[in-house]
Amino acid sequence: MSDGPIGQPSPLATPEPWDLVAADYTAEALPFFELFAREALRLAALPEGARIVDVAAGPGTLSLLAAAAGARVSAIDISEGMVAAFRTRAEAAGLAEAIDIHLGDGQKLPFESSAYDGAFSMFGLMFFPDRIAGLREMRRVLRPGGLAVVSSWVPFEGPFGELLRTAREMIPSLPFGGGRPPLADPDEVRSELTAVGFGDVRVETVDHQLTAPSFDAFWDMMERTNAPLVLLRHRLGQRWADAAPTIRSRVRATLGDGPLVVGRGAYLGIGVA
Numbered sequence: 001m002s003d004g005p006i007g008q009p010s011p012l013a014t015p016e017p018w019d020l021v022a023a024d025y026t027a028e029a030l031p032f033f034e035l036f037a038r039e040a041l042r043l044a045a046l047p048e049g050a051r052i053v054d055v056a057a058g059p060g061t062l063s064l065l066a067a068a069a070g071a072r073v074s075a076i077d078i079s080e081g082m083v084a085a086f087r088t089r090a091e092a093a094g095l096a097e098a099i100d101i102h103l104g105d106g107q108k109l110p111f112e113s114s115a116y117d118g119a120f121s122m123f124g125l126m127f128f129p130d131r132i133a134g135l136r137e138m139r140r141v142l143r144p145g146g147l148a149v150v151s152s153w154v155p156f157e158g159p160f161g162e163l164l165r166t167a168r169e170m171i172p173s174l175p176f177g178g179g180r181p182p183l184a185d186p187d188e189v190r191s192e193l194t195a196v197g198f199g200d201v202r203v204e205t206v207d208h209q210l211t212a213p214s215f216d217a218f219w220d221m222m223e224r225t226n227a228p229l230v231l232l233r234h235r236l237g238q239r240w241a242d243a244a245p246t247i248r249s250r251v252r253a254t255l256g257d258g259p260l261v262v263g264r265g266a267y268l269g270i271g272v273a
Contacts, residue, residue: 010182012127015079017227018058020234022081024224026059026089035208036266037062037122040149043204043270046071050117053141055106055134056124060086060099067098074111076102077124107133111141119148123266126152126182135196142273148198152183154205154265159218159255160226166250170243171236189269198271210263215252218260 011017018025040062046052050071054063057075059082067073067090077083083103090096102110106121107130119138128134138148183189186203193201212218222229233240 010127010129011231012227013129015081016234017231018077018079019081020230021225021227022059022079022085025082025227026085028221029225030059030061032208032210032263033058033061033122034065036151036206036268037065037120039204039206040120040122040151040268041066041069043268044118044120044147044149046118046147051115052118052120053109053111053116053138055109055119055121055138056127057086057101058082058122058124060089060101062120062122063099063101064089064093064095067095068093071098071118073099074102074116075099076104076106076109078103078105107137109137109141113140114143116141116143117146118142119146120150122149122151123153125150131182131192132196135192135198139196139198139271139273144273146273148193148269148271148273150183150189150193150269151266152189152269153181153263154267155181155184156261156264158264159212159251159260159262160222160229162254163222163229163247163251166247166254167232167243170247171239183267183269186267186269189267193269193271198273201269201271204268204270205265206268207265209261209265212258212260212262214258215255215260216258218255218258218262219248219252221262 048070052066052071052073054075057063057077063073063075090099119142125134189203190201
């Protein structure tokens with residue numbers, strides 16, 4: 001992953017991993033992500049009938065909650081698979097008329113300037129090759145006094161970190177290295193929001209844990225819904241298939257049979273345009 005606003009693009013800044021996980025992510029992981037989307041909307045406290053932008057919207061996690069509460073939403077995501085899941089969910093919820101869904105780049109928003117009350121990016125902008133460009137675009141579309149909310153994960157090595165460490169030991173050529181996660185501390189979140197001109201910047205820590213009842217459940221969840229691991233499997237093909245049983249055994253020996261805490265919460269960075 002990139003260490004700063006501009007750097008070597010993370011593989012997670014491309015459509016490929018999100019297309020690969022779109023179906024299982026929507027079916028299984030979405031309820032956990034909804035916890036943070038609800039908190040972001042609560043903290044934003046936007047007026048009834050607000051116009052909002054949802055950047056890197058995925059399967060519409062925040063957009064659908066906002067639209068159900070009366071907001072008018074313009075949303076964008078880079079992944080065709082996620083956009084397809086989003087459209088299906090919007091139709092099923094009877095909210096398609098309230099949401100304008102775009103396939104495209106969150107660093108170049110196709111939305112009018114100074115027109116929106118709120119702009120959100122939930123665990124998406126954090127992977128952009130140029131986060132500053134993405135934040136500038138979010139600020140551009142906001143009316144004066146509009147609010148931006150950007151989320152990133154509280155750092156936690158835990159089970160997933162152990163899985164990747166073990167995999168790198170066995171397959172040194174993995175396309176994912178180690179390194180520092182993006183927007184990994186509140187000061188960094190504040191700094192980047194301030195750098196593009198947001199005022200009254202604050203960072204809230206939201207403590208929702210993602211847990212797995214057993215190691216087997218953790219492994220199964222990672223293989224279906226975790227974008228980095230699913231991308232590794234896809235790119236490595238037979239090499240991953242050959243190594244996976246040994247990796248699984250070694251990681252289980254370290255972590256035990258569970259239950260396991262996979263994630264510990266998120267930072268929500270909030271700024272006023």
